Amino acid sequence: MNDTSSPPSTRRLVSYFVPLALQAASQSLSYPLIAMVASHGPGGALNLAGVAQANLVMFLVGTLGAGLVTAGMVFARTREGYATFVRVNRLLGFSTALLQAALCVPAAGHLLFGTLLGLPASIEAPAMQAFPLTIPLNLLFYARNPYQVQLYNHGASGRASIATFSRIGLIMLLAPLFCSVGLVGPRWALFCQMIPVGSEVAISWWYSRPFVAGLPGHTGVAPTGRKLLLFTLPLSLGGALMTLSGMFLGAVIARAAEPERMLPAYYLAVGLANPVAYAAHRVENVVLAFPPRSRDDNQTLRFSAAAGAILALIPWLFLLPGLADWYYLSLQRLPASDLPLVRTTALMLVGFPFTVALRCHREGLAALKHRTPTILAGDLSYMVALVVVATLCLTLQAPGNVIGPIAMATSNLASLGMLVFLLRKRRDDGGPPVAPVVNEEG
Numbered sequence: 001m002n003d004t005s006s007p008p009s010t011r012r013l014v015s016y017f018v019p020l021a022l023q024a025a026s027q028s029l030s031y032p033l034i035a036m037v038a039s040h041g042p043g044g045a046l047n048l049a050g051v052a053q054a055n056l057v058m059f060l061v062g063t064l065g066a067g068l069v070t071a072g073m074v075f076a077r078t079r080e081g082y083a084t085f086v087r088v089n090r091l092l093g094f095s096t097a098l099l100q101a102a103l104c105v106p107a108a109g110h111l112l113f114g115t116l117l118g119l120p121a122s123i124e125a126p127a128m129q130a131f132p133l134t135i136p137l138n139l140l141f142y143a144r145n146p147y148q149v150q151l152y153n154h155g156a157s158g159r160a161s162i163a164t165f166s167r168i169g170l171i172m173l174l175a176p177l178f179c180s181v182g183l184v185g186p187r188w189a190l191f192c193q194m195i196p197v198g199s200e201v202a203i204s205w206w207y208s209r210p211f212v213a214g215l216p217g218h219t220g221v222a223p224t225g226r227k228l229l230l231f232t233l234p235l236s237l238g239g240a241l242m243t244l245s246g247m248f249l250g251a252v253i254a255r256a257a258e259p260e261r262m263l264p265a266y267y268l269a270v271g272l273a274n275p276v277a278y279a280a281h282r283v284e285n286v287v288l289a290f291p292p293r294s295r296d297d298n299q300t301l302r303f304s305a306a307a308g309a310i311l312a313l314i315p316w317l318f319l320l321p322g323l324a325d326w327y328y329l330s331l332q333r334l335p336a337s338d339l340p341l342v343r344t345t346a347l348m349l350v351g352f353p354f355t356v357a358l359r360c361h362r363e364g365l366a367a368l369k370h371r372t373p374t375i376l377a378g379d380l381s382y383m384v385a386l387v388v389v390a391t392l393c394l395t396l397q398a399p400g401n402v403i404g405p406i407a408m409a410t411s412n413l414a415s416l417g418m419l420v421f422l423l424r425k426r427r428d429d430g431g432p433p434v435a436p437v438v439n440e441e442g
Contacts, residue, residue, distance in 0.1 A: 129187055355409065
């Protein structure tokens, strides 16, 4: 066990954060491969759209457990806390599966995909074919949680990332294989997605075994399942709000002028900004693993600001003349006349990862104090600001490709402001301290 009496070095923070950032950013790499398996079946790109909608609904329902990893990093540091966390994780996993199963009933599925989402029959059919298979897929994601939490808590972020990279590598092998032997279409796309996730769970379990075996006993009152649920559910509701905010923003842009040009421009630019923003979200893990030792300890705040600033520059690389032509025009088949729209959108998104990093730093501080309703208040502020600003931009007839960046920047700042205000207002009102991380990887 390393000495935790002194502040962690910058090198230690970087070595913990970088694997997590790579893990988060790489999550989106697998979906184009899954889409390839779907689109090679009868129906072509319509299958791709159906699988995408099935995954979207799966992730929306799965936000019921959106706060579990954070809860595990706070509570699953003892044998009793870990056992309670596993029970709560299993409860929320099976609850999610039941909700998904209810949506597999034909009448309910048609109401969701055909009526509420407004999908045409040609896309609704492959979505409903794929959706039942998202039930075991989501259960695998839940099964991964306890093992990944132990890796995060013990500084083994590199091993957690290896598990995720193995999943991506296996998908890269399986997707062309499935296509070559004719295992294509919506259902096979989900199988192609499910098998590598199962391998990720198995590798995470293998790496986490020594950490689970070495957990200490609880010295005070062990956390109850009710306490973990009360901690987790506000985070879950906040995760649902964040998911809905993206859907709402797309709907607003679709109602602006020239949606057939503005939507692709926005999604292409945000398609590079989002993986970087996902990486910035891992700042919260850093705060939970290396909690401040006093009110004046701003080391993780400085690190979060630096990490957010560096990450914000990455999407700009794709605006360089040669790289922009290759990625946007050759690879993504964007018409050359629309490249200026993408450039404008990408330039306006430059502050997005930076504000996400600062917001997630404050969310980490709130989680350390067991104040997840404060995090939910920040998410509510995000959603309200997004709805107001996006609607106002639409009313003022702003171009669709700039509505997204303006709304996202304003929303992140509103959420950050709410978190700063509430944490300062009740800064003495916190939960018990969280033990510093035990760095087992160097």
